[in-house]
Amino acid sequence: MIRISLSFFGAGKTKKFLFVSLALFCFAISFSQVQDNNEGNDLQDIIENKAQQSESESFDYDANIDELENFKEHPINLNIATASELGDLLLLSPLQISSLLNYIHRFGKLISIFELQAVPGFDMATIHKILPYIRVDSDVTEVKVPIKKLFSKGRITFVSRYRQIIEKSDGYTREDGKGYLGKPFNLFVRFRYNYGSKLSYGITAEKDAGEEFFKGSNKQGFDFYSGHFFLRDFKALKALALGDYEVRLGQGLIMWSGFGVSKSPAVMDVKKEGAKLRPYTSVNEFNFMRGGAFTVGKSGFEVTAFASFKQVDANLVNSISTDTFLNAQEAFSSFNESGYHRTASEIADRNAVNQLLTGGNFSYNKRNWHVGANAVYAKFFKEYQRNLSPYNQYDINKSWLLDASVDYHLLIRNFHFFGEEAVSDNLGYGFVNGALISVDPRVDISVVHRYYSRNFQTLYANAFAEASKPQNENGIYLGITVRPYSSIRLDGYFDLYKSNWLKYLTDAPSWGSDNYLQLTFTPNKTFEMYLRYRFEWKKKNQSDNDSPIDYLVDDKRQSIRYNIKYKISPSVSLSNRIEWSYYRNGSSKAENGFLIYQDINFKMLSFPLSFNARLAIFKTDSYNARIYAYENDVLYSFSIPAYYNNGIRWYLTLHYGITRNIDVWVRASQTSLFDVNTIGSGLDAIHHNHKTEIKAQLRLKF
Numbered sequence: 018m019i020r021i022s023l024s025f026f027g028a029g030k031t032k033k034f035l036f037v038s039l040a041l042f043c044f045a046i047s048f049s050q051v052q053d054n055n056e057g058n059d060l061q062d063i064i065e066n067k068a069q070q071s072e073s074e075s076f077d078y079d080a081n082i083d084e085l086e087n088f089k090e091h092p093i094n095l096n097i098a099t100a101s102e103l104g105d106l107l108l109l110s111p112l113q114i115s116s117l118l119n120y121i122h123r124f125g126k127l128i129s130i131f132e133l134q135a136v137p138g139f140d141m142a143t144i145h146k147i148l149p150y151i152r153v154d155s156d157v158t159e160v161k162v163p164i165k166k167l168f169s170k171g172r173i174t175f176v177s178r179y180r181q182i183i184e185k186s187d188g189y190t191r192e193d194g195k196g197y198l199g200k201p202f203n204l205f206v207r208f209r210y211n212y213g214s215k216l217s218y219g220i221t222a223e224k225d226a227g228e229e230f231f232k233g234s235n236k237q238g239f240d241f242y243s244g245h246f247f248l249r250d251f252k253a254l255k256a257l258a259l260g261d262y263e264v265r266l267g268q269g270l271i272m273w274s275g276f277g278v279s280k281s282p283a284v285m286d287v288k289k290e291g292a293k294l295r296p297y298t299s300v301n302e303f304n305f306m307r308g309g310a311f312t313v314g315k316s317g318f319e320v321t322a323f324a325s326f327k328q329v330d331a332n333l334v335n336s337i338s339t340d341t342f343l344n345a346q347e348a349f350s351s352f353n354e355s356g357y358h359r360t361a362s363e364i365a366d367r368n369a370v371n372q373l374l375t376g377g378n379f380s381y382n383k384r385n386w387h388v389g390a391n392a393v394y395a396k397f398f399k400e401y402q403r404n405l406s407p408y409n410q411y412d413i414n415k416s417w418l419l420d421a422s423v424d425y426h427l428l429i430r431n432f433h434f435f436g437e438e439a440v441s442d443n444l445g446y447g448f449v450n451g452a453l454i455s456v457d458p459r460v461d462i463s464v465v466h467r468y469y470s471r472n473f474q475t476l477y478a479n480a481f482a483e484a485s486k487p488q489n490e491n492g493i494y495l496g497i498t499v500r501p502y503s504s505i506r507l508d509g510y511f512d513l514y515k516s517n518w519l520k521y522l523t524d525a526p527s528w529g530s531d532n533y534l535q536l537t538f539t540p541n542k543t544f545e546m547y548l549r550y551r552f553e554w555k556k557k558n559q560s561d562n563d564s565p566i567d568y569l570v571d572d573k574r575q576s577i578r579y580n581i582k583y584k585i586s587p588s589v590s591l592s593n594r595i596e597w598s599y600y601r602n603g604s605s606k607a608e609n610g611f612l613i614y615q616d617i618n619f620k621m622l623s624f625p626l627s628f629n630a631r632l633a634i635f636k637t638d639s640y641n642a643r644i645y646a647y648e649n650d651v652l653y654s655f656s657i658p659a660y661y662n663n664g665i666r667w668y669l670t671l672h673y674g675i676t677r678n679i680d681v682w683v684r685a686s687q688t689s690l691f692d693v694n695t696i697g698s699g700l701d702a703i704h705h706n707h708k709t710e711i712k713a714q715l716r717l718k719f
Contacts, residue, residue, distance in 0.1 A: 083298050083653055088150035090172065091213040095133075095153050096126040102214070104290025107278070108147050111288040111435070112453045112461055113138045115428050122384060127153045137458055140500065142539060162215060171212030173719040176653060178205040181226065183709040188227060188359065188700030196700060197227035197359040198234070206239070209298065218246040223300040227359030234364045241356065243305070247296035255312040255319065261297035261305050264323050264477075265289070266378050266391045267424030268437040270447050270487055273479035274304050280481075282535060282549075284496035284510045287451055287463050287481060288426070288435045293321045293378060302356030303329060304477070306374060314382075319389075322377035328368035330354070336400050348400035360700070371398040374477075385428040391439075392421045395476050408519035411445070411472040411489075418442065420475055431455040437480075445473035447487050449480055451494075463496035463510075471518040483531065489518045504541075509534040522558050524567040529555025543584035551576045560602045570603025576644070592616035600641040610637030612644045612660050625674030632667045635660040651682035651714040664690035664706075678719065684712040 084105060093102055095117065103114045116138045121127065130153050133139045180203040188197035203226045209219030222239035229235045245260040263275040268289050275295065278286055294312055297305045310323030331349035353366045373396040380389030395418045403414050422439035436450030451465035465481055471489040480487040481494070492514030499507040515528040530553070537547040557572035576598045584590040598610035614633035621627065629649045637643060643661040649670055650656050660666065668686035675681060689707040690696060696703045 084295075085150065086652065087211060087214070091211075092150055092152040095151055096121065100290060101292040105292060105295075106147065106150055108150070109143070110138075110283065110285040110453070110461075111290055112285055112433060112455055113143065114290065115433055115453075116455070118384065119428075129153055138455065138461070140503065141542075142506075145542060162212070167212050167216045171210055171216060173717075174207075174209045174211075175717040175719075176205070176207045176209075176714065178651065178654065178712065178714040179203070180205075180710065180712045182703075183711065184703045184705050184707070186697060186700060187702045187704075191700075195360065198361070198364075199224075199227050199229040199359060201226050204230070204239070205300065207298070215249050215251075216247070217296045218244075219296075219298065220244045221298060221300060225357055225359065227357070234358060234367070240358055241300060241302050243297060243300070245296040245298065247294075253313050253315050255314045256292065256294040256310075256321075257312075258294050258296065258310040258323075261307050262310055262323075263295040263297050264306055264310065264321075264376075265291055265293055265295070266321075266376075266393075267389065267422055267439075268435065268449050269480040270424075270437045270439040270449060270478055271391060271420035271422050271475055272376065272393045272477050274306060274477050275299070275479075277479035280483075280494070280510065280512060280531065280533075282508065282533070284508045284533070285453060285461055285463050285498055287465050287494065287496065288433075288453065294323070300356070303352065303354040317382050319380045319382060320377065321379075323375065325372075325374040327372055329370050329372050330356070330358075330363075330366045331369040331399075332366055333369050333399075334402065336402060346400065348402045349397075350403050369399075372396070373398075386426065388423070388425045390421075390423055391437075392419070393477070394419050408521055408524070411474075411518070413474040413476070418474055418476055439473070439475075441472075441474040443472055443474060445470045445488075447473045447475075447480070449487070451481075459500045461498045463494070465494040467492055483512065483514045483529070484520070489516045489520065491515045491517065504539050506537040506539070507535070508537070523556060523569065524558055525556075525569050527556035527569060529553070529572075543590075544582070546581045547579075549576075549578040549580070557602065560605055571601075572603070573599070573601050575599040588619060588621050590618045592618070594646070596644050596646075598637065598642045598644050600639075602641075608638035608642040610642035610644050610661065611635065612646065614646065616649075618649075626672070628669065628671045630667070630669045632665070633660065634665050636663045637661045648686070651684055651712055652680070652716065654712070654714075656686070658688070662690050663692045664688060678717060680716045682712070682714040682716075684710075686710050 088106065093106070100114050100118060103109055103117070117136050120136045127133070130144075130148070130151070133144050134141070181201055185201060189201050190196070204224045205222070207219060207221045209217065211217040221243040223241045224230050224235070224239045228240045231238050243261045245258070245262060247262065248257040249255065264272050265275065266272040269277055273289065277289060294310050299305070306323060306325035307327040308323070308325040310321070312319060312321040314320070330353035332351050332353060334348050334350045336346040336348040349370050353363070358364050358367050374393070376391070376393035378389050378391045380387060397416045400416050401414060403409065403412060405414065419442040420439060422437050424437035426433065426435040431454060433453040434451070436448070439447045447467070447469040449465065449467040451463065454462045454464070456462060467481055467487070467490065469482065469487040469490045473488050475487065478487050482490055483492060484490055492512060494510060494512045496510035497508070501507075510533045512531040514530070516523070517526050519525060520527065532552045535547055535549040537545065539545045553574040555572050556569040558567045559570045562568065576596060578594065578596040580592070580594045582590065582592045593616070594612070594614050596612045599607065601607040612633060612635040614631050616629065616631045618629040619627060631648065633646070635644065637660070640659075640661045643659040645657055645659055648656040648658065648668055651670065658666070666686070666688045668684065670682065670684040673681050687707055687709040688696070691706070694704065694706055696705065696708050
């Protein structure tokens with residue numbers, strides 16, 4: 018197939034019809050038998066990796082799952098899709114996106130989905146992966162949708178989800194007023210109307226477990242409300258956002274709200290892609306904009322502007338910049354980004370600071386290159402006076418911030434260059450530049466260099482970095498994908514980085530490296546197996562140091578994973594994983610972890626019932642040797658628990674389609690530990706050796 022593709026590129030358009038006819042004949046059977054058991058596998062790997070990198074089991078990702086579901090019902094027409102629309106899929110690398118757009122430009126519009134096999138970089142695995150979300154229409158004449166049709170012929174979706182931990186933690190049993198004030202259930206409700214990707218409006222509401230409901234601090238009902246109105250591609254108006262929305266500029270150096278991928282098993286996905294504006298449909302109570310934004314464009318020029326005013330949670334303190342105590346003003350020392358308002362202290366931090374955020378982008382776009390200028394201004398209506406330590410003394414510590422940047426990308430033959438250069442108002446700076454190179458139809462290479470000064474200050478950045486924000490880091494990343502045969506794929510990366518200043522728990526300049534290698538074997542569409550090795554090494558304070566001065570030692574993590582997925586019938590597929598982890602800090606005793614699980618997925622073709630289940634056995638010496646594993650969940654939700662201590666975990670998720678427009682999900686999960694009598698700590702401590710969670714979700718579509 019590779020040889021056919023190469024010869025095809027050397028031919029003219031006159032050979033296109035013959036080639037596509039041959040492809041239709043040879044591969045129709047293969048496509049007609051495609052199953053959906055592998056949908057989302059790449060996304061699961063990205064989520065697992067993100068959880069491990071951020072050392073968190075929860076982060077903002079459900080909006081992307083929501084968009085994929087929207088693409089299922091309104092597939093992207095590849096013949097008119099833009100690079101930003103294809104980037105929103107999160108399933109194609111920038112090289113694949115560029116390759117597809119160049120193919121269409123050179124040979125004309127696609128005649129059939131089967132023709133994707135002729136596009137360099139599109140193997141059968143990639144095509145199977147994106148099939149549920151794409152379509153090919155030969156008639157690409159743009160049809161202007163009347164306003165009345167936009168608002169009357171779309172789809173209404175209503176989702177309600179209930180979640181609760183069965184065992185009560187200490188936060189619900191305390192009687193001294195310092196525990197959780199509300200009931201131990203989480204409630205999520207969303208109403209959304211959308212007409213394809215052109216129009217969307219809706220309301221989302223959530224009550225977290227422990228928060229009050231229609232009483233006390235939440236007499237209005239839910240703790241968090243979010244609403245949006247979003248219009249796309251209406252004449253010269255590329256996008257209009259009112260209410261809550263996301264802004265994503267450049268490579269994320271100064272602004273990228275919402276989810277963003279950095280290092281991941283998708284080693285070529287190192288360039289950020291996607292539309293600059295998106296509707297906000299998630300429940301993260303910090304990482305979004307509230308106000309209005311628009312993008313207008315014509316003849317390659319594009320202008321985006323946004324303004325946001327909202328209240329954010331923060332820890333209030335008395336200002337230390339006044340002359341006398343009598344003149345002391347209220348200030349804040351840090352943000353509270355958790356979104357929890359369960360206790361009196363958390364409620365006191367709620368909406369403590371008014372925040373103004375405004376900025377925009379001006380860009381010029383051609384098929385093979387782009388250049389843009391970005392600016393973001395933030396203003397807090399209280400003084401920002403953080404608790405300074407040596408490691409964070411260069412962080413923002415005032416009531417305003419101004420960032421500016423220039424971003425670009427350039428495509429020359431098989432080279433795709435990209436980058437962003439930014440500066441903050443204190444003359445701190447950040448640079449990120451990279452290249453994606455297709456050296457052969459079977460070999461792709463990615464290179465990224467970043468340099469972030471120790472005084473580079475940002476608020477909503479989400480750039481390529483080892484740390485959680487682009488600051489105090491200088492590094493080089495090399496990634497490679499090799500496909501020697503259609504059934505074998507080798508992915509790997511090497512990332513070497515250095516910090517010229519102190520970091521949290523690292524009291525001296527330091528360096529480190531991250532190394533990843535995965536071999537994947539996919540002989541057919543019903544079987545996949547991979548072996549993964551990862552080794553991370555960095556300098557860090559000695560954990561058990563009793564001396565008055567901290568010193569740095571080697572901090573090492575290793576993991577080996579063997580994963581296999583196979584389909585034993587049209588209705589049943591199985592998945593198995595074995596994983597070992599290793600952690601050691603300096604001269605401390607090495608800590609090991611082990612996980613093994615069995616998954617079963619069942620989906621009847623003639624009956625609207627499906628389920629997936631897992632039984633996992635794990636044992637780790639400590640939390641340091643924890644292992645993250647993605648779990649199937651109810652729609653629009655996900656779970657990535659950290660497996661640690663010694664025990665077993667199981668879950669069962671049932672989905673039943675009552676009618677074509679009514680779906681119900683029920684999920685139960687439990688973790689049981691063998692060697693402890695208490696799970697969790699603080700107010701979340703449960704005095705049992707097991708923890709049980711239940712979920713129920715209803716979706717109505719009209």
